[in-house]
Amino acid sequence: MVRVGVVGGTGYTGVELLRLLAQHPSVELTAITSRGDAGLPVADMFPSLRGRVGLRFVDPANASVDNCDLVFFATPNGIAMQQAAALLDKGVRIVDLSADFRIKDVAQWQRWYGMTHAAPWLVAEAVYGLPEMNRTVIKDARLVANPGCYPTATQLGFLPLVEAELVDTNHLIADAKSGVSGAGRKAEVHTLFAEAADNFKAYGVAGHRHLPEIRQGLSEMAGKAVGLTFVPHLTPLIRGIHATLYARLTAPYEADLQTLFEKRFNDEPFVDVLPAGSHPETRSVRASNTCRIAVHQPQGQEIVVVLSVIDNLVKGAAGQAVQNMNIMFGLDECAGLSQIPVFP
Amino acid sequence: MVRVGVVGGTGYTGVELLRLLAQHPSVELTAITSRGDAGLPVADMFPSLRGRVGLRFVDPANASVDNCDLVFFATPNGIAMQQAAALLDKGVRIVDLSADFRIKDVAQWQRWYGMTHAAPWLVAEAVYGLPEMNRTVIKDARLVANPGCYPTATQLGFLPLVEAELVDTNHLIADAKSGVSGAGRKAEVHTLFAEAADNFKAYGVAGHRHLPEIRQGLSEMAGKAVGLTFVPHLTPLIRGIHATLYARLTAPYEADLQTLFEKRFNDEPFVDVLPAGSHPETRSVRASNTCRIAVHQPQGQEIVVVLSVIDNLVKGAAGQAVQNMNIMFGLDECAGLSQIPVFP
Amino acid sequence: MVRVGVVGGTGYTGVELLRLLAQHPSVELTAITSRGDAGLPVADMFPSLRGRVGLRFVDPANASVDNCDLVFFATPNGIAMQQAAALLDKGVRIVDLSADFRIKDVAQWQRWYGMTHAAPWLVAEAVYGLPEMNRTVIKDARLVANPGCYPTATQLGFLPLVEAELVDTNHLIADAKSGVSGAGRKAEVHTLFAEAADNFKAYGVAGHRHLPEIRQGLSEMAGKAVGLTFVPHLTPLIRGIHATLYARLTAPYEADLQTLFEKRFNDEPFVDVLPAGSHPETRSVRASNTCRIAVHQPQGQEIVVVLSVIDNLVKGAAGQAVQNMNIMFGLDECAGLSQIPVFP
Amino acid sequence: MVRVGVVGGTGYTGVELLRLLAQHPSVELTAITSRGDAGLPVADMFPSLRGRVGLRFVDPANASVDNCDLVFFATPNGIAMQQAAALLDKGVRIVDLSADFRIKDVAQWQRWYGMTHAAPWLVAEAVYGLPEMNRTVIKDARLVANPGCYPTATQLGFLPLVEAELVDTNHLIADAKSGVSGAGRKAEVHTLFAEAADNFKAYGVAGHRHLPEIRQGLSEMAGKAVGLTFVPHLTPLIRGIHATLYARLTAPYEADLQTLFEKRFNDEPFVDVLPAGSHPETRSVRASNTCRIAVHQPQGQEIVVVLSVIDNLVKGAAGQAVQNMNIMFGLDECAGLSQIPVFP
Secondary structure, eight states, X not given: OEEEEEEOOSSHHHHHHXXXXXXXXXXXXXXXXXXTTTTSBHHHHXXXXXXTOOOBEEOTTTOOGGGSSEEEEOSOTTSHHHHHHHHHHTTOXXXXXXXXXXXXXXXXXXXXXTSOOSOHHHHHXXXXXXXXXXXXXXXXXXEEEOOOHHHHHXXXXXXXXXXXXXXXXXXXXXXXXXXXXGGOSXXXXXXXXXXXXXXXXXXXXXXXXXXXXXXXXXXXXXXXXXXXXXXXXXXXXXXXXXXXXXXEBSSOOOSOHHHHHHHHTTTOTTEEXXXXXXXXXXXXXXXXXXXXXXXXXXXXXXXXXXXXXXOTTIIIXXXXXXXXXXXXXXXXXXXXXXXXXXXX | OXXXXXXXXXXXXXXXXXXXXXXXXXXXXXXXXXXXXXXXXHHHHOXXXXXXXXXXXXXXXXXXXXXXXXXXXXXXXXXXXXXXHHHHHTTOEEEEOSSTTTOSOHHHHHXXXXXXXXXXXXXXXXXXXXXXXXXXXXXTOSEEEOOOHHHHHHHHHHHHHHHTTOBOTTSEEEEEEEOXXXXXXXXXXXXXXXXXXXXXXXXXXXXXTHHHHHHHHHHHHHTSOXXXXXXXXEOSOSSOEEEEEEEEBSSOOOSOHHHHHHHHTTTOTTEEEOOTTOOOBGGGGTTSSOEEEEEEOGGGOSEEEEEEEEOTTIIIIIHHHHHHHHHHTTOOTTTXXXXXXXXX | OEEEEEEOOSSHHHHHHHHHHHTOTTEEEEEEEOSTTTTSBHHHHOGGGTTTOOOBEEOTTTOOGGGSSEEEEOSOTTSHHHHHHHXXXXXXXEEEOSSTTTOSOHHHHHHHHTSOXXXXXXXXHOEEXXXXXXXXXXXXXXXXXXXXXXXXXXXXXXXXXXXXXXXXXXXXXXXXXEOGGGGOSOOOGGGBHHHHTTOOXXXXXXXXXXXHHHHHHHHHHXXXXXXXXXXXXXXXXXXXXXXXXXXXXXXOOOSOHHHHHHHHTTTOTTEEEOOTTOOOBGGGGTTSSOEEEEEXXXXXXXXXXXXXXXXXXXXXXXXXXXXXXHHHTTOOTTTTOOOOOOOO | OEEEEEEOOSSHHHHHHHHHHHTOTTEEEEEEEOSTTTTSBHHHHOGGGTTTOOOBEEOTTTOOGGGSSEEEEOSOTTSHHHHHHHHHHTTOEEEEOSSTTTOSOHHHHHHHHTSOOSOHHHHHHOXXXXXXXXXXXXXXXXXXXXXXXXXXXXXXXXXXXXXXXXXXTTSEEEEEEEOGGGGOSOOOGGGBHHHHTTOOEEOOTTOOXXXXXXXXXHHHHHTSOOOEEEEEEEOSOSSOEEEEEEEEBSSOOOSOHHHHHHXXXXXXXXXXXXXXXXXOXXXXXXXXXXXXXXXXXXXXXXXXXXXXXXXXXXXIIIHHHHHHHHHHTTOOTTTTOOOOOOOO
8 A cells, every 4th residue: 555645725726636536446535735834634624525534634743644645736836846845854745736747958947937946956857747648757756746737738739740740830829718616625716716717818918827737748749949929718617628739740751640549549448549530528527537638630731739737736746746646656547537427 | 346337327417427436446446338338438527537448339138237246327217117117027136326216106206207117016116215314125135226416415314303303394494505516517508617606596496396205205204294395406516415404492491403414324435514602614625526515593682504515426416336246245444435525 | 956976886786886877867976996906998898888977986085085975885794884974074974885974883794795894873873775665864874884685675575564563573484596797706616606606605604794784674664673584695696686585473464464564565666465376486577676575374374475576686676775865855755766677 | 672582580799790780870780681590589589689689580581681781691602692682683782691602713702612502693792891901992882892810800900010021922931720609500519618629729721711811912912922821720718819920021020010010000990009028918919899800020031920919709700791791881880880899
């Protein structure tokens, strides 16, 4: 059994992590910390966990997560970078669901996140936890930076095209739509039901924090800097991300894009390439760790359109974190992640 | 392994049944019939099942469900009553999710359902599949009539009060609210998104088919005919039923209603009595087989208010059907039903 | 032209008031105050008002609403009671959309609202602004207490039954469902989209602030104290209230309840009694000042069921406030309130 | 008064047309036809119109719409083309909300719409009713082809860029999202609440009927054939379209795009260019005839992003139809269209 601690379990990624871990066959959940809610039974805050998670939130000051095998950080940005070093020193491995260790260029990270990085030396060590790219290095990582939700959907969708050098990587476009849980469980006016229901809007067009993360990943795939226009939107879903990706073929493509995608993801347990002509729906992955992808070449023109959907809280956060844990500890990669999507 | 067939797998209770059965450790799914979609891979209609259910729909004419141990009918009303006898004769046991065998008074059934019953002699044999009432007889039943969704939430909520003879059973009131999936997967104008979203309405106030079913169950608990006003409402949820129940105490109640409820359901794996003062939310049981209940006595007056929530497709249909199967075949009653509710 | 000021225009009732006033033929909007947003153009906060409301929020300290003919308070509870006296002294009339002047029994108000009343002497003078009950006295009122949303839907629905002394007023039941905008535009976790969407729950069963208000109104109609069980629920609508009301006939009723309701509301411009057998939908009054009502007597039994729907922000708040203004200033009662409901 | 008839008033564009026409100061509504619902009072089907529209649906066979000044066709595709000629011959002017007369290239129309055109000679005469492009010719038109919803939002958003010849028109991209009412009021499974709620998907990526219509409009603006990738999506809104448009600047642009847009639409009563940096929300135009637009140039790169929102039933259908009528009959262009958007 892997002894697991969760730091910061009161947000949506936290409670989703608890849902998955409580059903995981090889995990012993030892502690869930929360500064504000210490002492409260977890199931009092989240009645969905009644009878399934018996722990109380503990104060991080008193919590002994340093005897865990693995600690998940489901904290706001800026927390994990302060605590990671001490835990690693005690031999605890870490999967950080926040953004603290995702961007290799620390100066760039500081610009986008508006704070000084507390552990820049760990940024270099941290492994970007997208298993479809980095499975081998994740295996031995001490510190995994779990990808953001938009970056997961977007990178998986572009991956076969960029790796195969088929498209103009100077002008990639990602038009992405997210459910409202992606904004977290903070009390804010713009994510109130009466604001976000029956409403659709773009946001952060001038620049969103996931832009440098996606650009970094795509650049790594391409082996050179890529140009990306990334426009996120808020759509009235609880869960779900739909990325619509546009790229221009640099040359007439002889082979079949469908086959290219199917081959690339053939061995991936959590990427499902749909039959040609399909349109994946976000609900087809609701509450599951699957990414479903379809590739189109409308009217045979040179613009390729890729449709990629995930559940932002699962493959886009907690599920991918568990997948990374499974890889790190040599477990079946699908352990605890076999729930069938909830439909309708 | 229990060999299982599903007759009529294209509706919401059908696909939910498939979701649960595909994850059940002791079930072998052998056939899923559909007249209209024979030949189609099930996962083509329901992409959420891709990689998890490999079967195709088969024509009921050609389907050999008679070699199953158990057949679920997830058909419209009026189908199971025509096919049950032949299957039972071959030793196949049946859980019918439709209303065909729920009402003991055949004449009354025929009035409410507007058709002649094709197998009245089986109505007497059929066991009403509410485990919290009838667990013992379910065990040996050949034919189980799986309860309706409103009846499940309502009967479980009234059960302790009526059994203990604490309330005036001549004037019970059940104000129930259902998500739209309860109306099924038929193409109809009034359940279109643009009709049912951002809208709330009562319906069937003059008389709803679940009224006689609930009345029959409550009368059995009470040992005498009860009077019930039942008002169903449509609310913009995909899944979920919330029953708000009103009953008048016939005498000042010395003891504690909270304790009464807790005791009654203490051994029930799928009924969760919340702490005093709680308000159960439908999402706290989303995609799970749990019924959560809270009992209130506002301002200490004589009107008792019970709040009872279920997922209409799980405890209100497919989950309860699997629970009944587990009981019938001597399996762990929770087998295949341990999914934690999906929150948010 | 009536010179109108709005104190506290940043919430949902505030912006709805602005929508209605900006389209009112006899209103000159002179000032909208907001402590926190002084200086901001109103249309910057609410782009729906671009090109239609040119004012900026002004600081209440500097605002000269005392030269208005009428001031609407769209403030949280506890503000109007502090400012009303000074305005009334200057001859300004007031419609208060908060709860400050709704409850005649000041001690009771203080218990439910948890504060000391700052102007108890004005409570006696204040007129409860339900035109269908109090039109005559509203006409000459200096200070109108605009009813709450639940109280409006509930009182209008019970009115004909209680006035005609047909029902047992000791055990009235109001099962009411509200859209989320009823909770206001404060940033709170429980009204976030990801909390309130696809979810249904009761709340405040032990006691809700609208209970004493409704009880007071019904008692006035009945000429004696009434007993009421009131259970509010939150449903995933932006706007809308649906009250399902239950009352027991005290004697077999010879006459026709349908006719009773139609007669009672025959001259009311904003109450629409639907044909017998109808089920009003909340969307049928969306964005309009109409209350639609249907009365049922299921299976001819002694329990009467009344269905009453309003838009909580219009007839339940801003629209009724404008209706009261129209009455107070001798305008056509429908002036500025003739918008047809938005459907779908 | 303009005497107006509506052919086909039972869909969403039909009822929206009735909402607008019933509030129009210069319109006399004389007849609303429906084959299936002849005899039914319009307000029985649409209770939102109770007390506001007193007409009954009449059978088109018996309806005398030929004495109208103007007839709106709110019919499925393929009806108007059969009836237009006869009406025009009697001097009746026509605004057709269906697609029958939108595409100048009849062969192309027949390919996309899968039927033989019944009145190809009228296609040439028909004026495409986008006032911001064609106001002058609309004025004298006998037959106006009212634009589709996606085409309206998309063309208005691209208009200033394409007219000014600033962008590469070979590779325009329109990523558009529509509320579910855009699919009409037909009973279909994929637009059921339980299918479309909490779900997001693209559709018609291979080719959507609005593609040739948009391409035709953009080509006219550009003075040459344009290349367009158009991806429509279904999002859980009742009403609203959000078009996210991508175009590449062909040369570094010295001037200010913001100013370009503001100038272009300065005199347009129904196009609102938001301040630089804005993100228009669909709800900011809900139930109104306004199109709100924002233009961005993220990170100063060469890709321009335009955000354009409309209410698909108003500016995308019925409202634009009324606007065209106002122009055709020399009325104030805003007559009957001054409703403020409903927010929240």
